[in-house]
Amino acid sequence: MLRNQQWSKVKKKLDSFKCDSLKDRVQFTVTNYRRAHDQLGRAFITVDKKEVLNMCTITSERALISREYEIKREKxxxxxxxxxxxxxxxxxxDWVLDEGIFAQYDFFDSVEQYFQQPIHESLKSNNMLIKIFALIDRRVGKRTLVKMKESVLNEKKIVQFFYKLRCETEGIRIAK
Structure with missing residues (x-):
């Protein structure tokens, strides 16, 4: 399980899959809060030093509890x-993940799954994080990116953002 491994080793492996054009632009960061009862914190992804995806455990847990309450009330x-x-x-x-609200443990679970499956499965994943990892993966070539042009339109905004970023850095023109 990745959560038990040192973050530096996991990060090094995750970074090793990044394509050359995004190696210095996309960063993965994990912050743990020692005073938190579970010592979990957040993971986040930055592009050009700007945070684009925050995976805060507290925010996720709040949304999860709220959604559980709504489900019980609805049913x-x-x-x-x-x-x-x-x-x-x-x-x-599942609802919280589909809304793009991730906890730090969701990040680690997604990284672990991404490491264990072939890249073509990661590109087809319903998990936004796994799909993002795959979109910036060096094993995904230009032809594959071009073939994905239509299917990406059905994805969440954050997945579209990483697709466009990768295409731009690879010199692939995509119509808006």
Missing amino acids: QIPYTDWSRNLDIWEEAH
Whole structure:
């Protein structure tokens, strides 16, 4: 499990997959808060030293709890009915991820999955983070990027941002 490894080793491996054109522009950072009860903090991605994606555990947990409450209210499940909590949590977590609200542990889970699967699977992933990692991966060539032009239009804004960034740095013209 990546969360137990030193961040410097994980970062080095993640950076080794970055394409040359984005090597110095895209950075992955993890910050842990020692005084937090779980000592988790946040992970974030910067482009040209500007934060473009923040994966804060506290923000994610708040959204998750709020969504769990909404699901219970919508389905009229009594608060004391513990038997369905796991199902509700999973539904809420999927919704939070789909909204692009990630915790630090989601970042590490995504990195681990990205490391373990072929690049073509990462490009087709429903996980935005994995897709972002794949879009800046040196193993993805210009022809593959050009073929993705239409399908990227259906992606979230942050995925489109990384697609456009990669295309620009590779000299690929994409119509707006």
